[in-house]
Amino acid sequence: MSARAERALDARDASPPAATLHSAPWVVPIATPPLRDGAVLVGDNGLIAAVGSRARLRAAHPEVPEQRWEGTLLPGLVNAHTHLQYSDLDALGAVSYDGFEAWCAAFDARYPQVSGAAAWGDAARRGLELSLRAGVTCFGDVVTDDAAREVLAAAGVAGVAFLETLGDDEAGWAAGGRDRFLARVEGAARHLGISPHAPYSVDTAVIADLGRIARARGLRLHAHLAESRLEHELVLAGSGRLAALVRDWGWSLALLERGGAGVSPARYLDDTLALGPDCHVAHGVALDAADRALLRERGTAVALCLRSNLTIGVEPPPLAAYLAERSPLCVGTDSLASAPSLDLLGELPPLRGLAREQGYGGDDLDARLLHAATAGGAAALGLAGTVGALVPGARADLAILDVTPERGEAVERAVVARGAGACVATLVRGVVRPR
Template sequence: MGAVIHSAPLLVPISRPPIRDGALAVRDGLVLAVGHRREILTDHPGAQELRWPGMVVAGLVNAHTHLQFTRLSKVGARVYGSFEEWSNTFDSVYFSSGGADWAASAREGALLALRHGTTAAADVVTDIEAMPVLHQAGLAGISYLEVLGDTDASWAETGRDHLTSTLRELLGTGEAKGGGIVGIAPHAPYTLDTGVLADLAVLARRFGLRQHIHLLESAHEREYTLSGTGPIARLVRDLGFDFEILRAGGSGRGPVDFLDDLGLLGSRCHVAHGVHLDAEERALLRGRGVSVTLCPRSNRTLGLEGPPVAALLEEGSPIAVGTDSLASSPSLDLLEDVRLLHTLARRQGYRGEDLPRRLVEAATAGGARALGLDTGPGRIGALEAGARCDFAVFPLDAVEHDPYRALVQDGPGRCVATVTGGGQAGRVHLANSAPERIHGC
């Protein structure tokens, strides 16, 4: 198949400065070249050109979501007084949803994400039927198989064998590598027994899979791991889990140290939320190469103030952005979370003029880094030679202004088209705009 050229008045590749009258040459879903339109047209004579309006931006990477919970939007439709209140409400609705079509719910979520410019995601999957939906919808990223609720005893009896057989089936062969498609999601420090958490780290290494875990979303998670007490401990006991940390009266360590001791933290793991991370914990995560995915609108739904985004940025911690699911967020529009992070960072004292750029980078290249999909052929998060050609189109006039600021302030709700795989091997998702076709340029 011959090359196709995508051009626009402004191209935002992320890995290099924005390009006025920019263009991409694409073949077989991968970017061949990026540059000024005149140069790209000269280097690829006879290629078909698709001219997009406004601004073309590297596809957004939603680094924490649960697409299968799209139909549980009624849970996320109000603001709660605490994480624990939300959790009880969610559990009541989820456990009464017998017969729910989780695959169909996930497909609806995938289409909503695409509509808002997301082209890749870290999708946490609780029910196996939703596992293939992410890639069936044309999105890149990783489907993380969630593990929760096992005691050490249940894990030894059935849980471990069930997980390993499921992974072998998903991966094709017993020790096959995940290829950036499948991962493991130990749910949280308080929903799995200590031995199970440690063994999941071992299994992730054995299968060559990445891990993703919820961390310090609740203000009471620290009390739970330190002393086995508090609201989280009561919630866990009410669910009927008899974990070692409860019997022992805690581990004597905070959640980050607790997970680190068990071998879960490293460059092949990223965590979600981190609302209550302190300076030492941020430093430990940074030293281990762990990205923190920030989901501020979900935090707000749960009555939380939001993550320490200013400190994370000032300290140089790797961050990404996620929406979480519609069960705790009003939409799957990732730029809405970027805009709220901008507000939070300013409120927390971040004064740098680079804030819009850094947050847009977190929602693109930062997400790719969190998922380990920022290197090699077909990489995501930026528009550059060898990368998968994923982008979103926004009808924003930012040629004379800061395009990053325009995206943060005016981008939410404004995506008019999303292209995955260059629109050739992949797909073109149109909201209310189509490109001008220029043949034989």
């Protein structure tokens, strides 16, 4: 990334905004119904002061300058599951695979070729800039290599950097792994969470300990769960192709040694980690009705990453069931190593098609999907009221789209159908970014 691009992403380069009235033919607050010829009053503190009709706010604040936008204005989008540091592995996400094992083989061949720890930070900054240009202003970013750890904080964007553990077994954890992980936690600035990668990749005792570490420090938790049906075989009985793959990787997990846990991955993760509203999971592809009910009972949201699932070649999530059962949902792109772009609105058309294909007929589908990509993600990250909706007191994180509904078309339908690639400006705390 160029020095100029890095400066554009650095919060220190963003001057405090003057109070401004941002108006557009359509404003979609998410928390309230869409507004025809609406406006958002942004204070000089970078927070939203008021939301309403343009005429009313213009009359109430005649002294405030107005920025008139064309199209549709909505809250900055929330990417609830991504790996920004993999943004230079985009060649992997540009092709399709025959299944999880094939994608793993391609990823494992490419990962060691990345030269130097600094490359992960550079890639994360590139991914952040691509995301900002697509209207994404908040992130649930999984960080495997610490060079990418402070990218969110340095850029002044909202979100959580989830420090990931992967391949840790109980013996190695006790012999120094735990101390090294705690040093990572203590050395981080802010925007921090903890991510035990998945039930099949972190030892049982380590997952449990990570839960205790997170809760003792008030940190959020995030894990991959049920990304493919292969995971079910491994967790239930310690068998199957994924179990063989894990053994080939040299990971010594108690779950395999004792022949599985005898329960589903969702139940296993709950027994081990204690799922709750301070935790959300990614993918949720292979979850049956009992698993979904468990997550709802715990208040644990699922981050849907459909384009990644399609690229890797695994089955799609039970989206119609999630919607009908009122499960808490959010949306993620996953990384450029398994998806074609970091444009979160690009996830919504295939999600819509999947919901209809699976039989969901509700008229609220477009509004529900747009909620998942904004307020749903904010709630999953513990940031409800701060981002994800245009409400007084929230950050003035805005996305402006070159999208206008056609005659008789709901604005939410227009955004879902044509929002991908249509972002013309992104504001973070009232300042256009990148500049």
